[in-house]
Amino acid sequence: MSERTRRYVIGYALAPKKQASFIQISLLNLAKERGIDLIKIDTDKPLTDQGPFDCILHKIYGDDWNCQLKQYGTENPKSLIMDSLEKIERLHNRISMLQVVTELEIECKTSSFGIPKQTVIYDAKTVTANYLENEGLKFPVIAKPLVADGSLKSHKMLLVFNKDGLRKLKPPIVLQEFVNHGGVIFKVYVVGDYVKCVKRKSLPDVNEDNLGRLESYLSFSQVSNLNTCEKKDDKYYKLMNLENSELPPLGLLGDIARGLRRATKLHLFNFDVIRDNRVGNRYLVIDINYFPGYAKMPNYERVLTDFFWDVLNRNDMGFKSLKEVRVLVGNNGCGEDEGTLPLLPLTMEENEKPIQV
Numbered sequence: 001m002s003e004r005t006r007r008y009v010i011g012y013a014l015a016p017k018k019q020a021s022f023i024q025i026s027l028l029n030l031a032k033e034r035g036i037d038l039i040k041i042d043t044d045k046p047l048t049d050q051g052p053f054d055c056i057l058h059k060i061y062g063d064d065w066n067c068q069l070k071q072y073g074t075e076n077p078k079s080l081i082m083d084s085l086e087k088i089e090r091l092h093n094r095i096s097m098l099q100v101v102t103e104l105e106i107e108c109k110t111s112s113f114g115i116p117k118q119t120v121i122y123d124a125k126t127v128t129a130n131y132l133e134n135e136g137l138k139f140p141v142i143a144k145p146l147v148a149d150g151s152l153k154s155h156k157m158l159l160v161f162n163k164d165g166l167r168k169l170k171p172p173i174v175l176q177e178f179v180n181h182g183g184v185i186f187k188v189y190v191v192g193d194y195v196k197c198v199k200r201k202s203l204p205d206v207n208e209d210n211l212g213r214l215e216s217y218l219s220f221s222q223v224s225n226l227n228t229c230e231k232k233d234d235k236y237y238k239l240m241n242l243e244n245s246e247l248p249p250l251g252l253l254g255d256i257a258r259g260l261r262r263a264t265k266l267h268l269f270n271f272d273v274i275r276d277n278r279v280g281n282r283y284l285v286i287d288i289n290y291f292p293g294y295a296k297m298p299n300y301e302r303v304l305t306d307f308f309w310d311v312l313n314r315n316d317m318g319f320k321s322l323k324e325v326r327v328l329v330g331n332n333g334c335g336e337d338e339g340t341l342p343l344l345p346l347t348m349e350e351n352e353k354p355i356q357v
C-alpha cells in the first residue's frame with residue numbers, strides 16, 4: 001500500500017480519567033487527518049480478539065491486562081506496544097525510577113543535576129532520628145510510598161518536620177530530603193524526541209528556624225496536579241510567582257531527557273525537576289511518570305500526532321536503515337515558544353530496534 005493511502009490503527013487502553021483527558025475530539029480529528037485512527041480497546045473482551053492494531057497505547061494496571069498485552073505482542077510481533085511493560089516497570093518503584101538519573105553522564109559547565117538524598121524504609125521500627133542522621137538526612141524529610149503504581153495511595157505523601165512525625169510512616173516508603181526550591185516545580189514532558197518544560201505550583205519552602213513550631217507532619221497528595229479552577233485563578237499564579245520564575249537551562253533539560261530516553265528506552269514520560277535553593281544552579285529530578293497528563297501540554301494534539309505518525313512509519317519501513325532515518329516530517333507544529341526544545345536526534349546503537357515491542 002502506498003504511503004498516501006496507508007492508514008494506521010492505534011488501540012488505546014486507558015483508565016477512565018486518563019481517557020477523558022487525553023482522548024479529545026481535537027486529537028482524534030488531527031490523527032484521522034494524518035491517517036491514524038485511534039480506537040478504544042474493550043478491556044472486558046480478550047485483547048487478541050480485537051484489532052488488528054498497528055500500535056497499542058496503554059496505561060492500565062493489573063496482571064490480567066499485563067498477560068493479555070504480552071500474549072497480543074507474541075501473536076502480533078509487528079504491532080508496537082507503546083511502551084513495553086518491562087520498560088515501564090522501572091518507574092513503578094521510586095528507587096529504581098531515580099537510580100537511572102544518577103547513572104546519566106552529562107557534561108554541563110554552568111549547572112549541575114542529581115537527585116535528592118534518599119533512603120528506603122521497609123520496617124517502621126528502624127526509623128529513628130539517629131537512623132536519619134546515619135543516612136545523611138535531616139528534617140524536614142518527605143515520605144513517599146515506595147511503589148508508584150498510579151493508585152491514589154501511591155501519591156499520598158508526608159512532609160515530616162520532626163521525630164514525632166516519623167511515627168506516622170507506613171513502610172515501605174522512601175524518605176527523601178526536602179529541598180527548598182521556591183515553590184515552583186518544572187515538569188518536563190517527553191514525547192519521543194520532543195521535549196517541553198512547563199512550570200507548576202509546588203510545596204512552599206520550609207524555614208528551618210520554624211521546625212520546632214510546626215506540626216510534626218503535613219500530609220499532601222499531587223500538589224502540582226492543579227484542577228481547572230485553580231489553573232484559571234490569576235491570583236493563584238501571582239501568588240506563586242510562576243511567571244517570573246526562570247526556567248532551568250533548556251540544554252540541560254534536553255540532555256537529561258535524551259539520557260533518560262536512552263537509558264529507559266521509554267518514549268512517553270515526564271520528569272519533575274526542582275531548583276535547589278541552597279545552590280541555585282543545581283537541579284534535582286524528584287519524580288518520573290509514565291504517560292503523564294499530556295493534555296495539559298500546549299498543542300498536545302499535534303505533538304502526539306506527529307509522534308504517532310513518526311513511530312508508525314518507522315515501524316513500517318522496517319528496522320534496517322534506521323540509523324539514517326530522521327523522520328518527523330516537516331515542522332512538529334509546536335513553535336519555538338518558551339520551554340520548547342528542538343527535536344533531539346534519536347541515536348541508536350547498532351542493530352538496536354528503534355521502537356521496543
Ligand SMILES: Nc1ncnc2c1ncn2[C@@H]1O[C@H](COP(=O)(O)OP(=O)(O)OP(=O)(O)O)[C@@H](O)[C@H]1O
Binds near residue numbers: 181
Ligand atoms: N525532595 C523534594 N523536595 C521538595 N519538594 C518535593 C520533593 N519531592 C517532592 N516534592 C514535592 O512534592 C510533590 C509530589 O512529589 P512527587 O512528584 O514525587 O509525587 P507524585 O505523587 O509521584 O507526583 P505526580 O503527580 O507528579 O506523579 C512534588 O510535586 C513537589 O511539590
Ligand SMILES: O=P(O)(O)O[C@H]1[C@H](OP(=O)(O)O)[C@@H](OP(=O)(O)O)[C@@H](O)[C@@H](O)[C@@H]1OP(=O)(O)O
Binds near residue numbers: 015225289290292
Ligand atoms: O491526571 P493527569 O492525566 O493529569 O496525569 C497525571 C497522572 O495521572 P493519570 O495517569 O491517573 O491520569 C499521574 O499518573 P499516575 O502516577 O497516577 O499513574 C502522574 O503521571 C502525574 O504526574 C500526571 O500529571 P502531570 O505530571 O502531567 O501533571
Ligand SMILES: [Mg+2]
Binds near residue numbers: 224287
Ligand atoms: Mg511528581
Ligand SMILES: [Mg+2]
Binds near residue numbers: 148287288
Ligand atoms: Mg509521580
